Amino acid sequence: MSDVRVAARHLGMRFALRGRDLVALDDVNLQIRDREFCCVVGPSGCGKSTFLRILAGLERQTSGEIHVEVHDPTKPLTAMVFQEQSIFPWMTVEDNIAYGLRMRGVHASVRRRVVDHYLEKVGLATFARAYPHQLSGGMKQRASVARAFATDPEVLLMDEPFASVDEQTRALLQEELLRVWETDRKTVVYVTHSIDEALVLGDRVVVMSARPGHVKAEIAVTLARPRSVYELKSTAAFSELVAKVWEPLRREVLASYAALAS
Amino acid sequence: MTVKVRTARAARGRLGAIGGVGTERLVSILSPILLLVLWEGAGRLGLLDVRFFPPPSAIAQEFPRLLASGELWDDTVISLSRIGIGFLIGAVPALILGLAMGLSRYLRAALNPMVGALYPIPKSAILPLLILVFGTGEGSKYAIVASGVFFLVLLNTVAGVLSIEPVYLDVGRNFGASRTQTFLTIALPGALPLIFTGIRLAWGTALILIVIGEIFVSRSGLGYLINNAYQTFQVEKMYAGLIVMSVIGYVSFLALDELQRWLIPWRGARAV
Numbered sequence: 357m358s359d360v361r362v363a364a365r366h367l368g369m370r371f372a373l374r375g376r377d378l379v380a381l382d383d384v385n386l387q388i389r390d391r392e393f394c395c396v397v398g399p400s401g402c403g404k405s406t407f408l409r410i411l412a413g414l415e416r417q418t419s420g421e422i423h424v425e426v427h428d429p430t431k432p433l434t435a436m437v438f439q440e441q442s443i444f445p446w447m448t449v450e451d452n453i454a455y456g457l458r459m460r461g462v463h464a465s466v467r468r469r470v471v472d473h474y475l476e477k478v479g480l481a482t483f484a485r486a487y488p489h490q491l492s493g494g495m496k497q498r499a500s501v502a503r504a505f506a507t508d509p510e511v512l513l514m515d516e517p518f519a520s521v522d523e524q525t526r527a528l529l530q531e532e533l534l535r536v537w538e539t540d541r542k543t544v545v546y547v548t549h550s551i552d553e554a555l556v557l558g559d560r561v562v563v564m565s566a567r568p569g570h571v572k573a574e575i576a577v578t579l580a581r582p583r584s585v586y587e588l589k590s591t592a593a594f595s596e597l598v599a600k601v602w603e604p605l606r607r608e609v610l611a612s613y614a615a616l617a618s
Numbered sequence: 619m620t621v622k623v624r625t626a627r628a629a630r631g632r633l634g635a636i637g638g639v640g641t642e643r644l645v646s647i648l649s650p651i652l653l654l655v656l657w658e659g660a661g662r663l664g665l666l667d668v669r670f671f672p673p674p675s676a677i678a679q680e681f682p683r684l685l686a687s688g689e690l691w692d693d694t695v696i697s698l699s700r701i702g703i704g705f706l707i708g709a710v711p712a713l714i715l716g717l718a719m720g721l722s723r724y725l726r727a728a729l730n731p732m733v734g735a736l737y738p739i740p741k742s743a744i745l746p747l748l749i750l751v752f753g754t755g756e757g758s759k760y761a762i763v764a765s766g767v768f769f770l771v772l773l774n775t776v777a778g779v780l781s782i783e784p785v786y787l788d789v790g791r792n793f794g795a796s797r798t799q800t801f802l803t804i805a806l807p808g809a810l811p812l813i814f815t816g817i818r819l820a821w822g823t824a825l826i827l828i829v830i831g832e833i834f835v836s837r838s839g840l841g842y843l844i845n846n847a848y849q850t851f852q853v854e855k856m857y858a859g860l861i862v863m864s865v866i867g868y869v870s871f872l873a874l875d876e877l878q879r880w881l882i883p884w885r886g887a888r889a890v
Binding site for chain 1: 789791803
């Protein structure tokens, strides 16, 4: 298949945690297509973040392999939007957004143009010179998203980026993300624990099993784009999809509880 | 009903405190003046032994004399230059080593035992050793200041780097920062708030150590001036030296505050 962008084969990850061997991922097989928005859901501790961290080059798997199809070697392989507050408190918003470009030695004038573009896109233009402590949680995550988009990576990775903001802000951020993504159509791997979020954003939802994590189910999201977050949620097609994702996920969540109890 | 009245009174009391900023300032200006007046009066009335506590007026008269002879000025300049040079000799390597130790687990493991063993030794106790090694010239003065400064800056820099949220280092790695870039864009600014705490502590220590050094082995500097005044029983001169030390301390800490505001502009919230 020529349009496969990310391919994980028999991916496994073991940690030694307090002297005990912990299998986070076991035989993960997953293919993500070029320009696909792929959402990964799973019970807490199923290793979905670990999968993303391996993809981001922050961890190294203990078995199996993962490949990213490189289209343009001058571009960074991945750029990650982290779950926690990850924009640097010691840099202004514009310096934060420019960070990846600066690390790659992109010329200042090009940097300026890209940063201005994304400042505008995420609605932070008036906060370009502000420091993060002057921003709300939602604005910080906007800056974090802009920082990742600005580097124009081959694959964009997002680890529950909107988990810590309030619901209204989250809906707004999701809509903004969709708007930005629909113009660029980058390949995205988006980890979340929210079925709603996965369906609102994704082309496909991958359900991971309880630990040790592997791919349990894949559900194609056939909802038309462009999407509007609130309208979408009230459609029958959406409810049907929720049920389709929930069915396998429910079993895995229960299994993860059982594992915790034992 | 009584509850309401009480609340109102309490609220008024608090508002009164806000409105009384002028009064507050007046009190903090008047209280030292009052102390000086009491001191002066007690000295003149013979309630205070003027041999040990000369009245402020006598100390004030000492200043023009000391300034005219150039003695006070020269000693102040030489002390300041010893503090400054000693501080740099101690702080710059401490900063670099501290950043490296903060980033490298192995370097930390290798050096922590030495640092842990050497840091608790009072630096005044190694003065004789420093004199043996560096002689009685400027070298031993720089060395004693540097020895105190080094550990405080080092320990705070290491702690500063370790206090950086791991996610920031992940960002650096994910966005392809090189080692040097990680050093300059994450480790240094991330640790800066604590580094600055170390610098403030180190500066205070430097002021103490230079005086110790100058009292024991020197023919110049404020420590010498104070000690020499004591030995020749010029108590007014001794007080003049103490006042200059106090002014140096006060002004330098104001300057450090300003430097901190300029170097760490993001420290508006408890974000770091």
